[in-house]
Amino acid sequence: MKNTIICSSCSTPNPPFEYICRKCNSFIRSRVYNIDLWKTLGLLVEKPKQAFEEIVYSEHKNFITFILLFVTSKLFVDIRFISMVTVGQYSATTNLFIIYLIVFGTITTYLLLFSFVLKLVLRTSEIETRFRDNLAVLIYAFIPHIFGLIFLFVLELVVFGDYLFSVNPTPFVIKGLIAYLFLGAEVLLILWSVFLTYSALRVQSGSIYLGILSTLIFYLLLAGILYFSSLVIFRL
Secondary structure: OEOOEEOOOOOOEEOOOOOEOOOOOOEOOOOEEEOOHHHHHHHHHHOHHHHHHHHHHEEEOOOHHHHHHHHHHHHHHHHHHHHHHHOOOOOOOOOHHHHHHHHHHHHHHHHHHHHHHHHHHHHHOOEOOOHHHHHHHHHHOOHHHHHHHHHHHHHHHHHHHHHHHOOOOOHHHHOHHHHHHHHHHHHHHHHHHHHHHHHHHHHHHOOHHHHHHHHHHHHHHHHHHHHHHHHHHHHO
16 A cells, blocks of 8 residues: 555554554554644645645544635636637526536536545555545645635726626726736636645645646646536526
């Protein structure tokens, strides 16, 4: 079994999520009951690897539903932005709350499936993980999107108002420099989230190669979901 913690008492390898040795019942690390949200946010900035280790060690994966609600809201906004390119100008006929619920269900289903498949795939490489750990680290890796929703999106609404989702004229025509600055900030937040996802998956796999590969697959699939959602979801 790879990606293990070796018991100092009996030298038995244990998966990193265990805090008691499976063979001799000795403590192999300190016990973590709950995720400390503010501490974790700080570690995600300063020491991402340690942050995700703490998330894996935690017995209760608290705050993941709360985070997912906000993350899905930001992805809902991103899908709306993408639809400006893929669909163009149109008037939505379905209630936006219903559309949000569809987006929430789609993203949640994707994360659940990816977490489950990741567990099975890593098992073939003799790497033992738990489904709930995979899900928790993936959701926490989306934290930058919450900053984008609370700060960046609010500023965009203040600056552009009703023209934020306008195709004619676009925000780039109205206030070009500011629009490109906002776009640059959005890209930086996405790159930060990608890096956090890599850090999370590297912690789970214990491998740089598997961390990079699984991150690429995760975001390629997510990009496809967002793209096809932009084509369909606002036409309902």
